[in-house]
Amino acid sequence: MSETAMDRIAKATPPRVARRIKGFSDRTIAWIFVAPTIFLLLAVNIFPLIWTIRLSFTNYRANRPNAELDWVGLRNYQRILNDGDIWQTMQATAHFLFWTLFFQVLIGFALAWLINRKFKGNDLWTTIIVLPMMLSPAVVGNFWTLLYQPQIGLFNNIVAYFTGADPTSFSMIGDVALAPWAIVIVDTWMWTPFVMLICLAGLRSIPDSIYEAAECDRASKWRQFWTITVPMVLPFLMLAVLFRGIENFKMFDLVVQLTGGGPGNTTTLTSIELKREAFEKWRTGYSSAYGIILFVTVFGLASIYVKALNKVKER
Incomplete structure (x- = not known):
């Protein structure tokens, strides 16, 4: 019986890592792979939006970054x-x-x-x-x-x-x-x-x-x-x-x-x-x-x- 690709991957995986992976559910493994992309999207999209909302309540001017920042509310x-x-x-x-x-x-x-x-x-x-x-x-x-x-x-x-x-x-x-x-x-x-x-x-x-x-x-x-x-x-x-x-x-x-x-x-x-x-x-x-x-x-x-x-x- 020929050895499959999954068998070769299982043999190549270090025993310590294999024991840890066996303890994870399929859902957890899926989140491990998806998490880096989610964090990247949060950093690129969500953080600038939150920062913009914060600046909208101030008198901040980008050409005067060292000027005193006042909170002006609405x-x-x-x-x-x-x-x-x-x-x-x-x-x-x-x-x-x-x-x-x-x-x-x-x-x-x-x-x-x-x-x-x-x-x-x-x-x-x-x-x-x-x-x-x-x-x-x-x-x-x-x-x-x-x-x-x-x-x-x-x-x-x-x-x-x-x-x-x-x-x-x-x-x-x-x-x-x-x-x-x-x-x-x-x-x-x-x-x-x-x-x-x-x-x-x-x-x-x-x-x-x-x-x-x-x-x-x-x-x-x-x-x-x-x-x-x-x-x-x-x-x-x-x-x-x-x-x-x-x-x-x-x-x-x-x-x-x-x-x-x-x-x-x-x-x-x-x-x-x-x-x-x-x-x-x-x-x-x-x-x-x-x-x-x-x-x-x-x-x-x-x-x-x-x-x-x-x-x-x-x-």
């Missing part, structure tokens, strides 16, 4: 919640979130539905559509900055033509009214393929037998779409909205690359305002309180949304 939180500029930033972020999610879900689902029909050249077009999400935000920002430039920017000139503006001086990213929409367009162009892939997975998970049964019952294509396709793809759509919503709430690099938060404060999102408070004004305690408020907001909304998602999946 003063930072009160100042943030009573600051009109902060609420304007929240409004700009909500505008960005709503319209990017709306267009990405609408276009992403439409593209997934078309690709799922398996026409000639299906794989080629899928690859071409997915290309934007493979690029880094810095590359996308520089690319679209050129498209928004006066005269040389093709996309910018098209918008100038329809709005009646002078193409030699007009720029979407320099216009107060159009700059937020310029950011929405770029983010939609870049991340619609992500939503499309999730919707495509949902569409291809629907058994063909369901559609065949519906056809036997003489259900029209339109009725099949609303009673079979949409309900069964809805959990996938909601999952895509959750992922993109969390990511867009943290949007920073793409907006800075395109507009820097301007003109004025029209594209100043919460992440950009947080960076300004922390690393330009050096109000570390204040920015820590701001970060905690944003964390609680995102965590609370995501928790409510996940509960709604679970209810939809249970239907």
